[in-house]
Amino acid sequence: MIKTFKVMLCPNNKQGTKLFACAGAARFVYNWTLWYQQTNYELGYSFTGDAEIRRLLTALKKENPRFQWLNQYSNNIAKQAVKDACEAYHRFFKGLAKYPKFKKKRRSKPGFYADPVKIRFTETHVKLEKLTDSRKSNRQTLNWVKLAEPGRVSAGAKYVNPRVTFDGLNWWISVGVECEGTAEQPHNPGIGIDLGIKNLAVCSDGAVYGNINKTANVRKIKKQKCRLQRGVSRKYLKNKKRESYCKTRSIIKSEQKLLKINRRLTNIRHNHLHQVTSEIVSRKPRFVVLEDLNVGGMMKNSHLSQAVQEQGFYEFYRQMQYKCGWGNIRFITADRFFQSSRMCSCCGHVKKDLKLSERTYICPVCGNSIDRDFQASINLMRYGMTN
Numbered sequence: 284m285i286k287t288f289k290v291m292l293c294p295n296n297k298q299g300t301k302l303f304a305c306a307g308a309a310r311f312v313y314n315w316t317l318w319y320q321q322t323n324y325e326l327g328y329s330f331t332g333d334a335e336i337r338r339l340l341t342a343l344k345k346e347n348p349r350f351q352w353l354n355q356y357s358n359n360i361a362k363q364a365v366k367d368a369c370e371a372y373h374r375f376f377k378g379l380a381k382y383p384k385f386k387k388k389r390r391s392k393p394g395f396y397a398d399p400v401k402i403r404f405t406e407t408h409v410k411l412e413k414l415t416d417s418r419k420s421n422r423q424t425l426n427w428v429k430l431a432e433p434g435r436v437s438a439g440a441k442y443v444n445p446r447v448t449f450d451g452l453n454w455w456i457s458v459g460v461e462c463e464g465t466a467e468q469p470h471n472p473g474i475g476i477d478l479g480i481k482n483l484a485v486c487s488d489g490a491v492y493g494n495i496n497k498t499a500n501v502r503k504i505k506k507q508k509c510r511l512q513r514g515v516s517r518k519y520l521k522n523k524k525r526e527s528y529c530k531t532r533s534i535i536k537s538e539q540k541l542l543k544i545n546r547r548l549t550n551i552r553h554n555h556l557h558q559v560t561s562e563i564v565s566r567k568p569r570f571v572v573l574e575d576l577n578v579g580g581m582m583k584n585s586h587l588s589q590a591v592q593e594q595g596f597y598e599f600y601r602q603m604q605y606k607c608g609w610g611n612i613r614f615i616t617a618d619r620f621f622q623s624s625r626m627c628s629c630c631g632h633v634k635k636d637l638k639l640s641e642r643t644y645i646c647p648v649c650g651n652s653i654d655r656d657f658q659a660s661i662n663l664m665r666y667g668m669t670n
């Protein structure tokens with residue numbers, strides 16, 4: 284089983300410069316591969332595989348002075364950039380993606396690949412390849428970049444596909460680590476989960492997890508964000524020259540602030556989702572049932588669309604799915620046409636005209652009165668028992 288970790292890096296100034304240079308090398312090789320394939324096609328030759336292009340690049344690095352600067356960087360960066368470019372073409376041939384584009388310096392996300400065999404992790408640092416040219420041992424420390432979270436990635440494990448990326452503020456490393464899965468089979472009763480706006484999740488065993496976006500802290504941050512956004516757009520209008528907008532230093536500053544505030548909001552929301560999903564999985568139910576997500580349908584309701592977006596149902600779904608996989612829990616999605624909230628949990632009567640405002644379900648047949656979301660979760664749990 285492979286678990287993927289993403290940890291922030293704390294490079295010093297020299298390392299930061301080197302990381303950007305590595306990302307530049309990756310971008311150069313990616314663009315060169317695209318150019319090579321395009322000229323190849325225009326001359327009437329067939330598509331060249333990545334192995335052959337890599338061989339060609341190695342020869343160029345030796346002979347052509349225009350390519351020799353690439354020797355400063357780890358050859359794995361170039362190798363993977365060629366592979367990525369060829370993969371982009373393959374995805375295009377299969378109809379999975381658009382025609383691959385050149386990566387622009389200002390438009391693309393800087394990042395590169397590290398060698399999974401040569402990469403080393405300690406409790407506090409990660410060793411990347413060739414951040415320094417010197418072989419002296421006191422200079423070799425430049426290869427060791429500090430990790431923001433010590434001990435998150437286990438040392439000496441088998442690593443898969445390590446990638447270093449920059450997100451506009453910080454450098455990150457994401458790496459897959461081979462872990463041993465548990466053979467333990469969970470025995471506790473299954474749980475049905477109803478997702479909603481009022482509460483994030485209502486479980487059939489009575490647990491209720493609130494909506495984080497309704498807390499005072501998040502509201503305060505959202506207010507700050509709105510004010511900043513207004514400020515930025517006002518500055519853009521103020522500095523507009525005829526038809527073109529120009530970016531002043533103060534706009535760049537405000538946009539950085541905005542980026543940080545957005546990051547903060549996302550982090551709070553994701554943290555909440557992680558806590559909820561982990562807690563549900565830690566109770567070790569035999570199975571977990573979720574509704575088929577019809578987020579598109581919910582987004583059409585303009586009153587709800589923002590709230591739905593902020594809740595991150597898709598992310599909840601994704602986290603639940605992989606965390607269930609770790610604990611050998613069966614993950615079930617109810618059919619899209621399963622009447623989870625309209626059906627009475629006592630007699631099975633389906634109330635066709637249930638309004639969204641009816642928070643308490645009162646059954647016209649058997650007189651059963653129950654909280655709407657809780658009933659939905661019970662129905663989902665029963666769905667899981669029969670399917």
Ligand SMILES: [Zn+2]
Pocket residue numbers: 627628629630631632646647648649650651
């Ligand atoms: Zn009933």
